[in-house]
Amino acid sequence: MEKTKTVPAFWGKEDWQAIWIGFIIILLACIAVLTKAFDLSAVKFSTWAVGEAAATKAVPLAQQLGAWAFWRKLIVTVIVLGTLFTLGVKLQGQSVKKYIPAFLGLFVIALVVRFVSAEFTLNRYLEWAFWALLIGLLISNTVGVPDWLKPAIKTEFYIKTGLVIMGFSVLFSNIAKFGLYGLGIAWIVTPVVILFMWWLGTKVLKIDNKPLVITLASATSVCGTSAAIATGAASGAKKDDLSIAISISIIFTILMMVFEPMIIKAAGMTQLMGGALIGGTVDSTGAVVLAGNALGPEAEQAAVLVKSIQNILIGFIAFFVAVFFATRVDKSSDKKVGAGEIWNRFPKFILGFFAASLIASFILQPLCGSGSVKEINTVLDQYKNWAFVLAFTSIGLDTNFKEIAKQMQGGKVLWLYVIGQVFNIALTLFAVWFLLSGVVFDIPVLDLYK
Amino acid sequence: MGSGKVKASKVVTIAAVVAILACALWIMANKMGLVAGYDFGAGAYYYTDIPGYEDIFRDDVYKTSVPYWVHVVLFLAWGWLMYRLWIWIDKRK
Numbered sequence: 001m002e003k004t005k006t007v008p009a010f011w012g013k014e015d016w017q018a019i020w021i022g023f024i025i026i027l028l029a030c031i032a033v034l035t036k037a038f039d040l041s042a043v044k045f046s047t048w049a050v051g052e053a054a055a056t057k058a059v060p061l062a063q064q065l066g067a068w069a070f071w072r073k074l075i076v077t078v079i080v081l082g083t084l085f086t087l088g089v090k091l092q093g094q095s096v097k098k099y100i101p102a103f104l105g106l107f108v109i110a111l112v113v114r115f116v117s118a119e120f121t122l123n124r125y126l127e128w129a130f131w132a133l134l135i136g137l138l139i140s141n142t143v144g145v146p147d148w149l150k151p152a153i154k155t156e157f158y159i160k161t162g163l164v165i166m167g168f169s170v171l172f173s174n175i176a177k178f179g180l181y182g183l184g185i186a187w188i189v190t191p192v193v194i195l196f197m198w199w200l201g202t203k204v205l206k207i208d209n210k211p212l213v214i215t216l217a218s219a220t221s222v223c224g225t226s227a228a229i230a231t232g233a234a235s236g237a238k239k240d241d242l243s244i245a246i247s248i249s250i251i252f253t254i255l256m257m258v259f260e261p262m263i264i265k266a267a268g269m270t271q272l273m274g275g276a277l278i279g280g281t282v283d284s285t286g287a288v289v290l291a292g293n294a295l296g297p298e299a300e301q302a303a304v305l306v307k308s309i310q311n312i313l314i315g316f317i318a319f320f321v322a323v324f325f326a327t328r329v330d331k332s333s334d335k336k337v338g339a340g341e342i343w344n345r346f347p348k349f350i351l352g353f354f355a356a357s358l359i360a361s362f363i364l365q366p367l368c369g370s371g372s373v374k375e376i377n378t379v380l381d382q383y384k385n386w387a388f389v390l391a392f393t394s395i396g397l398d399t400n401f402k403e404i405a406k407q408m409q410g411g412k413v414l415w416l417y418v419i420g421q422v423f424n425i426a427l428t429l430f431a432v433w434f435l436l437s438g439v440v441f442d443i444p445v446l447d448l449y450k
Numbered sequence: 451m452g453s454g455k456v457k458a459s460k461v462v463t464i465a466a467v468v469a470i471l472a473c474a475l476w477i478m479a480n481k482m483g484l485v486a487g488y489d490f491g492a493g494a495y496y497y498t499d500i501p502g503y504e505d506i507f508r509d510d511v512y513k514t515s516v517p518y519w520v521h522v523v524l525f526l527a528w529g530w531l532m533y534r535l536w537i538w539i540d541k542r543k
Contacts, residue, residue, distance in 0.1 A: 047489060057489045117493065124491025125478045169498050176521040179514030183521055191532035199539050225495040253492045254474045258483040286494030289506055293485050301511050308507060311497055320533050328540060374504050381498040410456075411463030418466075446511050 007091050014157050017088040019352030022164025024084060026356060029379040030364070033372060040080070042382035043073035045118035058120055078107060081386060088157065095151065102152030109135065109397075110389045127284070128385065129225055129392045130250050133243050136396015145397050155394040159233050160349040162387030163318075166226065167356030169377045169384075170315050173365060178305035181444050185280050185431045186309035192427060193221035194317070197420040205412045210329050211237035212244065214321055216413065219249040220420045222317060223310050224283030229388065230318040234347055235325045239395040240403050248417045249283045257287035261294035272443065273436045275299030279306025280428035281421070301446050315357050322350045 010016045032040040049058035064070055082103055089099045113135050117128035139145060145153070175183065194217045201213035215237045219228035225246050232242040260282060264274035275292045278299070282288045285307055292303030326345040327337050337345075365373045434440055477483065484491055494500045497507055 121478060121481065123493050124481075124484055125474075125493060127493045127495050129495070166496070169496075173518075175525055176514060176516070176518050177509070178512050179516055180521070180524075182512075183524060187525060187528055191529070191536075195532065195536055195539055198536065202540075203542070223496070250492075251470060251474050254477055254483075255470065257492050258477050284492045284495040285497045286490045286500055287483075287492035289500065290483055290485055290488065290491060293488070294483070300506075301508075304507055305512060308497070316529060320529070320536075324533070324536065324540075328537065370509060371504075377498050381496075385499070410460065411466075414463060414467065444512060447513075448511065 007093075012091050012093070013348075014088070014092065014154075015160065015348040017091065018157065018160030018164050018349040019355075021084045021088060021161050022167070022349075022352055022356065025080065025165055025383050026168050026376075026380060028080070029376050029383075033376045033379060034368060039073075040076065040379055041073050042077040042080075042379070042386055043070060044382050044385075045115055047118055047120055047123055049120035074111075077382075077386060078104075081383070081390075082107070085154075085157070085161075089151075089154075098148070098151040102149050105149045106152040106390060106393060106397075109139070110386065110393050113389055113393055114385075125254050127225055127246075127250055128389055129246050132389050132392030133247070133396040133399075136393045137399060137401065138396075140397045141400055149397070153394040153398050155239055155391050155398065156233065158387045158391035158394065159229060160347075162384045162391065163230055163233060164349055164352040164356055165380050165384040165387065166230075167315060167353035168360045168380055170312050170353075170357040170360075171365065171373070172312055172357060172361035174308045174312050177308050178302075179444065181276075181435050181441075182305050182309045184435050185276050185428065186306050187313065189280060189424070189427050189431050190221045190310065190313055190317075193420060193424045194218060196423050197221070197416060200419060201412075201416045205416055207412055207416065209238075209241065211235040211325070212241040212413065213416065214325075215241055215245040216248065216417055217420060218317055218321070219245045219283060220417060221424055222313050223285060223307065224249040224253060226311075227314050227317065230314050230353070231321045234318040234322040234350055235329075236347070239399055240406075243395055243399060243404060244413060248414065252417065252421065253283045253287045256282045257284075257291045261291045261299075264295060270436075271296045271299040272302050272446070273432045275302030276306050276432045276436055277425075277428055279303035280310070280432070281425050285311065297448050298446055301448055305446075312357075315354055319350055319354060322347050 011020075029040055032038050046059040046064055047057060048061050048064065082100070085103060086096055086099055090096050110132070113128055113132045116135070117123055117126070117131040122131065178185075194214070197217035197220060198213060201207045201217070202210060207213050211232065214235050215228050215232040218231035219225070221227075228242060228245045228249060231237075232245065237245075260278055261274070264277065269277070274295045275298060278291045278295070279288055279302060282291050282303075288303045288307045289300060292300035323342075323346070326342045360373055360377075364376070436443060489501050490499070497503050500506060
């Protein structure tokens, strides 16, 4: 039988635990990088390939697994995440004895996910989130999830912790990276697209599932998977909602990465305009860089500048989504919700996400320089990825195919994405023409060769 | 919507899904859209996932004469305006 919770909310509630676990990892990474006293790097597979290793940057598997560094990092990752999550589970009043073997089992599945998603072709087109969902779904819909593994399936706990860690990489200084041009393209368009998709989804297509609508809208207009994870958690989206939003975004990103530069070239658009259009519309950041590169170096940098601004929008949009859902969606009557009730409903981990972003932007970066912050973020990125892989594997293990099919609402969700994305492209194209064509304002000059 | 229209819309949706998936698989099979010098693809969904992102996400590509605080004020003002608009849209039947 589970113990009765007696610990204060700050230590015992999942939302608060995500904050302090996230901050412990951030603090450890800062100490490790700034003092060079120890190496906190988490394990990751380098790209590997079957047959064509010589033609790529792939590192043979035997070489990866034969290196002591791989196993040392694996042990560090298991110890850091295992200890912190187990402590959290204990403070939640649940059985540690059941959690530890379950966590280790889940970690092994997550390791398989990261191994599969490091393969050359799979790594380039499909995110590990996709493989985590797929492998989890395959297990749960075939052999089934054994009872001993179930205590480790804690999707929200891992997602919230990953988001707090990710907050440190959301650097607010990027807001001025492309001046008012970037702000105009990224920040004017993004919320308008979200509102359009909200209106289309809830009022026209009559989709009842509002968390799914806002999660898909954020994925479309901001930056795909990361925005979906943040707004999904902020709006209390169900696991199926997140799976659907991310799967749609991932598949369409592959198409847009290839076809958008082709269409831009055929239309004879300048590199600057084409790159900015790509930065504002293609979801995944990696795809933005590659699609921009297909047009040329100026397009690549313009795409990156616009995407940099979109990346910082994640925190603000997640914050406003959390406030909106706490005050307007999650209420049972038309009565005005009081401040105390809003606070109760508000997902607290968003505060941790925001605090991490502000600390990195306004304290660490000015004090230690952007080089150190980037180095810290390189370490943190892997912990964020591990937390998300654990979360998405948990989602897959906890879902069946029928539930996902039901959530598609007869195809309405797909059409919401398609129409929303077309609107996103049209509006971004207008903003790009207005700001960068030279018709209204001077054309900005990018210094590519410093 | 009549049952005929519902059926037609289902057929169109299924055809669209099949076409989209086939197209994505075709792109992957032909390794389209990749850049030889870059060790990543669409799978690097966030900027810190990109190997060597420090070299790609540079801070010195564009310099603006507009003060930083102007960006912040405009950012917050537009965000507030959009939030109010969201509430207004949501209140409408």
